[in-house]
Amino acid sequence: MYSVLMSTPERLIESTRDLLWERGYVGTSPKAIQQRAGAGQGSMYHHFAGKSELALAAIRRTAEQMRAAAEASFGAPGEGAYARIRGYLLRERDVLRGCPVGRLTMDPEVIADPELRQPVEETLDWLRGRLAGIVAEGRDSGEFAAGLDPRQTAATIVATVQGGYVLARASGTTEPFDHAVRGLLALLAAHTSDER
Template sequence: MYSTIMSTHDRLIEATRDLLWERGYVGTSPKAIQQRAEAGQGSMYHHFTGKPALALAAIRRTAGEMRAAAESALGGGGSAYARIEAYLRRERDVLRGCPVGRLTMDPDVIADEELRAPVEETLAWLCDRLAGIVQEGLDSGEFTGPLDPRDTAAAIVATVQGGYVLARASGSPAPFDTAVNGLLTLLTAARSARTAA
């Protein structure tokens, strides 16, 4: 299932990521991980102390990938609006949902402080990064009016996460796109006349 050049360590992490996505923490058994990774019990316990350590490594990798994908859009050139738009419109598997956001729906992940930490840190990082970009737009005069950077950042993250939910509920990416378009319309209204042109 995984690349033959992938190390056993990486196969175990990737298998755990897939299983967490498909079955949640409780449904991800050590035996299922070993079978999916094509690794023996000895290999698993050679690399990880147990399922919690492996789940933590998997969640950290998922969170790291989400940060990298977001930064790819947010760190590009252009205006604050253009960077936010690039983030909102970047390619996503909308019907699959957000791999980090979905972890917030797993009661066993959320109940465990150590497993929850990478999820919480990633969403906080995203809000901080977006708030900084909104503040850049305000400082440069691109955005005008009573636009609070932290509130706006939270609205952007909530739009994306809520868009995933709406899309999955309907079985179509259209509600996600509609939510993004609505948010961008609101941000366009906050742009100064000289930068919106």
């Protein structure tokens, strides 16, 4: 499944990422990781102390990739705040598969373990903070209405995206996600000083 050019630790991490997304922590057995990675038990335990350490590396990688994808979608700082938020909301996503970080919040074993939960919590905090900063820039420049609260708006954006994933998965179609993000953009546009 993975390139022979990938190192064994990389194959193990990527296999664990996939399995966590597909099966959750409990369903991700060391044997399944080894089979998917094409690695033996000795090789796995040579590089990682156990399933928990490997899962933590996989969750950190997932969090890093989510941050990078979000940051890339925000566009250049010179663009308007509305355009940057629009870029984030309308970026290409595998909507029916869901958010890999958001799905980890629904995994009881991940949430119960402070070490595994930490990168999930930090990533969602970072995303809300990053969006709040963009909303604040828009408000301070006069693009958004003065009464628009950056933190509340950022929380609404993240909740809309995460909720949109849930609604789309429940219905088996991307339509609820699309309606949610476009509805949010319409509400944000009503708080801008420009016609959108």
